[in-house]
Structure formats: structure tokens, C-alpha cells
Amino acid sequence: MDIIVCIKQVPDTTEVKINPETNTLIREGVPSIVNPFDENAVEAALQLKEKHGGKVTVITMGPPQAAEALKTTIAMGADEVVLVSDRAFAGSDTWATSYTLSQTIKKLGKFDLILCGKQAIDGDTAQVGPGIAEWLGIPQVTFAVKVEVNDSKLTVERMLEEVNEKVECPLPAVITVVKQMNEPRLPSLKGMMRAKKAEIKTLSAAEIAGDPKNLGLNGSPTNVVRIFTPPPKGGGEILAGEPDEIADKLIAKIRERKII
Amino acid sequence: MLDYLLTEEQQMIRDLARKVALEKVLPKRLEWDEAGEFPWEAMKAFSAADLCGLYIPEDLGGMGQSVFNFCLATEEISRVCGGVGVTFAASALGSTPILLYGTPEQKKKYMPEIAAGKKLAAFGLTEANAGSDAAGIETTAKKEGDYYIINGTKQWITNGGEADTYTLIAMTDKAKGARGASAFIIEKGTPGFTFGKKENKMGIRCSATRELVFQDCKVHKSQLLSKEGMGFIVAMKTLDLTRPGIGAQAVGIAQGALDEALKYARERVQFGKPIASIQAIQHILADMATQTEAARALVYACARMIDAGHKDYTLPASEAKLFASDTAMKVTIDAIQVLGGYGYMKEYPVEKMARDAKITQIYEGTNQIQRNQIALALIKESASKK
Ligand SMILES: Cc1cc2nc3c(=O)[nH]c(=O)nc-3n(C[C@H](O)[C@H](O)[C@@H](O)COP(=O)(O)OP(=O)(O)OC[C@H]3O[C@@H](n4cnc5c(N)ncnc54)[C@H](O)[C@@H]3O)c2cc1C
Numbered sequence: 001m002d003i004i005v006c007i008k009q010v011p012d013t014t015e016v017k018i019n020p021e022t023n024t025l026i027r028e029g030v031p032s033i034v035n036p037f038d039e040n041a042v043e044a045a046l047q048l049k050e051k052h053g054g055k056v057t058v059i060t061m062g063p064p065q066a067a068e069a070l071k072t073t074i075a076m077g078a079d080e081v082v083l084v085s086d087r088a089f090a091g092s093d094t095w096a097t098s099y100t101l102s103q104t105i106k107k108l109g110k111f112d113l114i115l116c117g118k119q120a121i122d123g124d125t126a127q128v129g130p131g132i133a134e135w136l137g138i139p140q141v142t143f144a145v146k147v148e149v150n151d152s153k154l155t156v157e158r159m160l161e162e163v164n165e166k167v168e169c170p171l172p173a174v175i176t177v178v179k180q181m182n183e184p185r186l187p188s189l190k191g192m193m194r195a196k197k198a199e200i201k202t203l204s205a206a207e208i209a210g211d212p213k214n215l216g217l218n219g220s221p222t223n224v225v226r227i228f229t230p231p232p233k234g235g236g237e238i239l240a241g242e243p244d245e246i247a248d249k250l251i252a253k254i255r256e257r258k259i260i
Numbered sequence: 261m262l263d264y265l266l267t268e269e270q271q272m273i274r275d276l277a278r279k280v281a282l283e284k285v286l287p288k289r290l291e292w293d294e295a296g297e298f299p300w301e302a303m304k305a306f307s308a309a310d311l312c313g314l315y316i317p318e319d320l321g322g323m324g325q326s327v328f329n330f331c332l333a334t335e336e337i338s339r340v341c342g343g344v345g346v347t348f349a350a351s352a353l354g355s356t357p358i359l360l361y362g363t364p365e366q367k368k369k370y371m372p373e374i375a376a377g378k379k380l381a382a383f384g385l386t387e388a389n390a391g392s393d394a395a396g397i398e399t400t401a402k403k404e405g406d407y408y409i410i411n412g413t414k415q416w417i418t419n420g421g422e423a424d425t426y427t428l429i430a431m432t433d434k435a436k437g438a439r440g441a442s443a444f445i446i447e448k449g450t451p452g453f454t455f456g457k458k459e460n461k462m463g464i465r466c467s468a469t470r471e472l473v474f475q476d477c478k479v480h481k482s483q484l485l486s487k488e489g490m491g492f493i494v495a496m497k498t499l500d501l502t503r504p505g506i507g508a509q510a511v512g513i514a515q516g517a518l519d520e521a522l523k524y525a526r527e528r529v530q531f532g533k534p535i536a537s538i539q540a541i542q543h544i545l546a547d548m549a550t551q552t553e554a555a556r557a558l559v560y561a562c563a564r565m566i567d568a569g570h571k572d573y574t575l576p577a578s579e580a581k582l583f584a585s586d587t588a589m590k591v592t593i594d595a596i597q598v599l600g601g602y603g604y605m606k607e608y609p610v611e612k613m614a615r616d617a618k619i620t621q622i623y624e625g626t627n628q629i630q631r632n633q634i635a636l637a638l639i640k641e642s643a644s645k646k
């Protein structure tokens with residue numbers, strides 16, 4: 001079973017700070033990590049490989065320093081990694097990112113399954129996985145918490161808000177995974193040594209035969225107008241006392257605000 | 261901290277051991293300590309991280325036969341929990357006799373699984389009536405045809421019951437005294453080999469300390485290590501090689517206590533200021549740090565000397581074990597003092613560290629025995645110069 005995992009390198013914080021003047025992320029001084037959900041995707045891929053054999057290839061689109069994120073996955077046990085990196089990709093939105101990744105996957109050739117994280121902790125759109133599926137014209141199953149493969153059929157449990165949903169679909173397909181799916185393994189010493197020595201294969205825009213009209217800033221229909229920190233929600237008020245008293249206080253407050 | 265000029269690989273080993281210890285041991289150490297629960301979960305994590313074969317050559321499935329690298333990992337694990345640290349180190353103690361004296365067949369049969377961390381090893385020398393005076397052991401191995409029949413009870417064997425591979429010292433010829441002992445490899449599950457009581461201990465409580473009971477236990481002669489009569493030589497050479505590991509365990513415990521004391525001293529406010537600004541506290545911390553570093557330097561120097569191929573390291577190995585364990589005891593008790601009443605409580609980890617530190621002065625040869633050995637070596641050396 002040939003599995004491709006898409007990972008994104010993100011700043012190590014869920015509280016990303018934003019430069020109010022440029023509307024861009026302040027990345028200086030924030031260490032980079034593999035997007036946490038993507039580590040779950042790598043773990044899921046490694047477990048499927050342990051069960052069914054095959055190969056795990058990890059890819060990322062990003063600047064040259066994203067090679068470090070790929071090395072983290074080699075240390076976990078990924079067989080091959082590919083960095084898709086080109087100045088032409090700068091400024092990609094989810095349209096351009098998913099296009100670029102789908103072109104890369106086509107270029108890599110044979111695959112049975114593509115795994116993505118549910119969402120990136122910086123961009124947070126959760127669109128890239130589904131986007132890749134659309135570009136490739138294959139099924140997508142999002143929010144997977146459990147994945148099983150029988151012959152060429154995929155059984156996936158999706159984690160929804162209230163219930164879990166079990167769906168089946170043919171392979172190849174794209175799955176995006178939630179963190180409840182598994183606990184990503186720690187690196188191993190042999191893996192770390194392999195990662196240290198690894199030369200990271202890099203593909204350019206030309207090498208993935210990317211159509212310039214879908215690449216980078218120019219190929220990105222989304223225009224982020226403004227990024228801002230919303231004001232914090234006001235703390236609620238807790239009414240104390242006997243039930244009758246509370247009810248009276250509550251009605252008084254509702255009247256006060258002319259809600260009724 | 262002193263810069264020990266670690267190679268990139270050594271930094272990797274140290275950082276990985278720390279990472280695994282922080283993620284897999286730290287959240288559980290109190291629970292395992294209180295319940296006396298064997299830390300299988302931690303051992304599996306060390307196995308998955310390829311940390312179990314640091315002292316084993318690559319052709320036997322290890323990561324390159326380095327006492328130094330093994331010490332680095334043992335130290336980082338013990339910094340978080342001394343009990344898990346000794347569980348890790350005792351497997352090296354139990355398998356070192358095979359590494360040193362095994363035939364190629366014996367090594368191939370037992371070492372790869374130990375290197376992979378799939379199996380643990382244990383070393384059985386001590387008995388109820390033979391501790392420091394190891395020559396007093398009463399367990400016998402009587403030859404009958406192609407087999408040895410083993411009878412007797414070993415006491416306080418670390419990893420007892422949990423390990424799969426045991427190296428055992430037993431008397432094959434009592435009449436020959438110390439020259440009448442032999443070493444054997446015995447597998448768990450061999451008929452006639454069972455486990456006695458599990459001890460309830462002061463410290464390293466998650467580590468298993470148990471009796472090995474042999475009742476007409478029949479083992480094939482292919483399980484003999486080296487030759488008949490070599491038992492005590494096997495034991496002594498093994499202990500020489502593993503003592504730096506106990507030193508590393510002690511350094512780790514001391515460092516863990518220093519970490520806690522420093523953190524606490526900066527946070528705890530009395531008389532309107534952090535106690536870290538009180539000179540009396542500063543001096544305790546300074547001594548703790550200096551002593552811990554000195555112990556580490558001694559352990560590292562000794563381990564590096566062994567890895568470099570020196571043959572005679574009995575003296576530095578004893579010195580490293582002696583100094584590091586005395587340091588661990590002192591530093592952990594000082595840490596309790598820095599934390600005051602809180603240090604005495606189980607909510608803080610330093611009382612456990614002090615309980616764990618105590619054993620390092622006792623096992624693998626008490627510190628009195630180390631002093632005997634060091635003095636003997638000194639006097640011998642001095643006499644040979646005249
Ligand atoms: C604060 C912020 C806001 C943004 N808002 C928008 C927006 O509103 N609309 C828009 O189109 N773009 C937006 N972008 C840009 C966008 O983040 C990235 O350009 C886009 O490529 C990835 O989207 P995402 O980070 O939301 O990833 P998601 O779609 O949330 O990521 C899902 C999964 O896709 C895979 N993946 C994502 N990126 C990569 C990659 N580079 N390489 C390999 N795999 C990857 C991973 O498996 C990941 O877990 C924003 C970026 C930031 C930092």
C-alpha cells in the first residue's frame with residue numbers, strides 16, 4: 001500500500017501573533033513544528049504500513065527550511081520525503097496549495113491513499129485536503145478518527161460533533177484525520193540518524209509541471225483583506241441564591257435589557 | 261554546565277532519552293512509585309526509541325557498544341525517575357556477562373532481542389547469606405551428563421520476574437572456594453526456576469526486586485558462560501563494566517534534585533523575596549551544582565576511558581560509582597532542605613529522589629566495598645613502583 005502524507009510546517013504556538021500593519025504572521029522567534037494533526041496523519045500512515053506493507057511518502061510545500069519538518073517524519077519512520085519548493089509558490093492560498101500538492105502527487109506516480117491533517121493550526125481553513133481530492137478527482141473523507149483498509153475498500157469512522165459516522169469508499173482517496181485518531185510516536189534513534197544523513201529531494205514548479213495560473217500569489221483567488229484578533233468574549237454572569245430568587249433576578253435582568 | 265564536547269550522535273542520544281523520559285515517565289513516576297508498579301510502558305518506549313542497545317555492538321543488533329552513550333541515556337532517564345533508570349540499567353548488568361564471555365552462538369541467541377528492548381535481562385549473584393561476601397554463595401550447579409542441576413535461592417534480583425534472560429552465579433565445586441563458581445544463562449520458564457517474593461522497598465519502588473528460586477532446575481551445558489570455575493571472574497569483570505552506569509544513575513538523580521531545588525528557590529517567596537536571593541540557600545545550590553558536575557565529570561571520564569579500550573579500569577569505575585552515589589545522596593537531601601516542609605511532602609518529587617538515591621550507595625557493591633577496592637588498588641600500585 002503506497003501512502004502519501006501531506007504535512008505543513010507551522011509556528012509552534014496556537015496563539016499566532018499577527019503584525020497589525022502588514023496583516024501577516026510574526027514568525028520570528030517562534031520555533032517551527034510539524035502541524036500537530038499532520039503528525040497524527042503520519043502515525044496513521046505508519047500503522048497502515050505496518051499492517052499492510054508498502055511505503056510512506058511524506059510531502060510538503062514550503063520554503064527550504066520546511067526540510068526540517070520532513071526530517072521529523074523520517075525520524076518517526078517515513079520511507080521517503082519530498083519538498084516542493086519554489087519562489088513561484090509564495091503567497092499560495094488553499095486553491096494554489098492544493099493544486100500544487102495534487103500536481104506533486106501526480107508527478108510521484110502510483111499511490112493508494114493520501115492522508116492530511118484535519119487542518120493547519122496557523123491557516124485553520126481545513127480546505128487543503130478536500131482541495132487535493134478535487135484536483136485529483138478522487139473521493140475524500142474528512143475528520144477521520146479510525147481507518148481500515150480491506151482489499152481496495154476503505155472504511156472510515158468520521159468524528160462529528162455529536163456522533164461518529166462510518167463510511168466506506170473506494171481507493172485511492174484522500175482522508176483528513178483528527179487528533180483523537182492516535183498518539184503520534186516519538187522519534188527513534190535510528191530514525192534520527194537516518195534523518196540527519198538524509199538528502200531532501202526537492203521539486204520545483206517546473207518539475208511538477210505546474211500551470212502558472214494556479215501557482216503562488218497570482219494563482220490565488222483568495223485575498224485576505226484583514227487579519228485581526230477578535231475582542232475576547234465577555235465573561236458571563238452567575239446568579240446565586242435559591243431557585244425562586246434566581247428566577248426573579250433573571251426575569252428582572254431580561255426585562256432590564258428589554259429582551260421581552 | 262561543563263561542555264563535554266559531545267558528538268552530534270551523543271547529543272541526539274541524550275536529547276532523545278530526555279524526551280522519552282519526560283513524555284513517558286514523568287507523568288507516571290509518582291503513580292508507579294506508590295503502587296510499586298513495574299514500568300513496562302516506559303521500557304517499551306525506550307525500545308521503540310532504539311535506546312536499549314547502546315552498549316551492544318551493531319552486529320548483535322545494538323547501536324555500537326558504548327559505555328559512554330549508555331551512561332548518557334541512563335543519566336537522563338534517572339533524572340526523571342531513578343527506579344526506571346535502574347530497570348533500564350539492570351538489563352545491561354544482566355546481559356553484560358554474555359557480551360563479555362558468551363560464545364558467538366550464545367551472543368547471537370540472546371543479545372539481539374535484548375538490544376531491541378524486546379526482552380530484559382537480570383543478574384543473579386546475591387543471596388540471603390552472601391551480600392558483600394559474594395564468595396559465600398550457596399546456590400549449587402551439579403553436573404549430570406550434559407546438564408547442570410541448579411538448586412538454591414537468589415535474593416534481591418533487579419528485574420526478577422520481569423526479565424526473560426538471567427545470568428546466574430552458582431557453585432559448581434564448593435571445595436574450590438572462590439574458584440569453584442560458574443556463570444550460567446538461564447531462561448525464564450525453565451522448569452524448576454520460579455520467582456519468590458517481590459520486595460517492598462524504600463526507594464526505586466517501580467523497579468522489581470525479587471527472589472529467584474531454583475529447585476532441581478535442569479539446564480543444558482550449552483548455557484554455561486565461559487568455563488567452569490570462572491563464575492566470580494565473570495561477575496567481577498561485569499560489575500567493573502557496569503559500575504559507571506550506576507554512577508550515571510546517581511548523577512541523573514542528583515541533577516533531577518538540583519533542577520527541582522533551583523526552580524523552587526526562584527518561585528518560593530518568604531520575607532518578601534524569593535528564597536533564591538538568600539545567600540544561605542544560594543550556597544546550598546552552589547554546592548549541589550558543583551558536586552553533581554564533579555560526579556558527572558568522573559563518570560564520563562571513566563566511561564570514555566573504557567570505550568577507548570583501556571583494560572584496567574577497576575579503580576576509576578569504583579571511584580565513579582562511589583563519588584556519584586555519595587553525591588546523589590547528599591544532593592537529594594539538600595534539595596529537600598531547600599524545599600523545606602514542601603520537600604518532605606509527596607506532592608514534590610525530591611523526597612522520592614532521596615529515597616531513590618540511597619540504593620546507589622548499596623547495590624553493585626556497597627560504598628564501603630568500593631573504598632576497600634580503591635584502597636587495595638592504590639596500595640598495590642604504590643607497592644609495584646618500589
Ligand atoms: C492566518 C492565516 C490565514 C489564512 N487565511 C486564508 C484564507 O482565508 N484562505 C486561503 O485560501 N488561504 C489562507 N491562508 C493561507 C493558507 O494558510 C495557506 O496558504 C494554505 O495553503 C493552507 O491552508 P491552511 O493553512 O488553512 O491548511 P489546511 O487546509 O487547514 O490544512 C489541512 C491539511 O492540508 C495539508 N497541508 C496544508 N498546507 C500544506 C502544505 N503547504 N504542504 C503540504 N500539506 C499541506 C496538511 O495535511 C494539513 O493538515 C491563510 C494563512 C494564514 C497563516
Ligand SMILES: Cc1cc2nc3c(=O)[nH]c(=O)nc-3n(C[C@H](O)[C@H](O)[C@H](O)COP(=O)(O)OP(=O)(O)OC[C@H]3O[C@@H](n4cnc5c(N)ncnc54)[C@H](O)[C@@H]3O)c2cc1C
Binds near residue numbers: 392
Ligand atoms: C534494591 C536492590 C537491588 C539489588 N539488585 C541486585 C541484583 O540485581 N543482583 C544481585 O546480585 N544483587 C542485587 N542486590 C544486592 C546488593 O548488591 C547487595 O545488597 C550488596 O552487595 C550488599 O550486600 P548486603 O545487602 O548483603 O550487605 P552486607 O554485605 O551484609 O553489608 C552490610 C554492611 O556491612 C558493610 N560491609 C560488609 N562487608 C564489609 C567489608 N568487608 N568492609 C567494610 N564494610 C563491609 C557493608 O558496606 C554494609 O554497610 C540488590 C540489592 C538491593 C537492595
